[in-house]
Amino acid sequence: MSSKEQPAKELYIIPHEHKITGEDRMRRKGHRPLLIWFTGLSGSGKSTLSGLLEQELFRRNTHTYLLDGDNVRKGLNKDLGFSRECRTENIRRIGEAARLMLDAGLVVLAAFVSPIRKDRETVRELVGPERFLEVFVDCPLEVCEERDVKGLYKKARDGKIADFTGISAPFEAPENPDVHIRTHETSLEVSLNELIQAVLPKIKL
Secondary structure, rough: OOOOOOOOOOHHHOOOOOOOOOOHOOOOHOOOOEEEEEEOOOOOHHHHHHHHHHHHHHHHOOOOEEEEHHHHHOOOOOOOOOOOOHHHHHHHHHHHHHHHHHHOOOEEEEEEEOOOOOHHHHHHHHHHHEEEEEEEEEEEHHHHHHOOOHHHHHHHHHOOOOOOOOEEEOOOOOOOOEEEEEOOOOEEEHHHHHHHHHHHHHOOO
């Protein structure tokens, strides 16, 4: 059968309507679901801040899950490279996974460079603006290079890594992030408090 003869997928894919609703899950968990999206250069502090925030939310009996760039690329997205097309597909898949977690009632923390503004906006639209909080973890390139916690900037400068954000690929900074944290100027304690103050009103029933 040729591709033209194959029936359109809309004819045989019929979403199942579940009996347990999002409202049911919120009441059981005691809070609203939320996707907290951390974006910024490698070495800016996304993983550190998202990890600290998750620990604090967990301490407050919030049901959370943390999605981190390297962890996702070792599993769900291990078939993707770092071209612009692959980066877009990487974020699309993460957005879809996060949407399922939100439907389960979780507060999801996502820490990804996610350098393309349009990709981040696509995720916002996918999960719904009311369930999306964009956190710009802002740090100058030279400071990130000094930190170089994973040794990636040196490899990129040496030509061993292609399409590396900030060196050979662009980073499109958020124009109006919900939270803007400058990790080269602000302590972890102050940054964490700012995040908590932004998140709690969004998840309160």
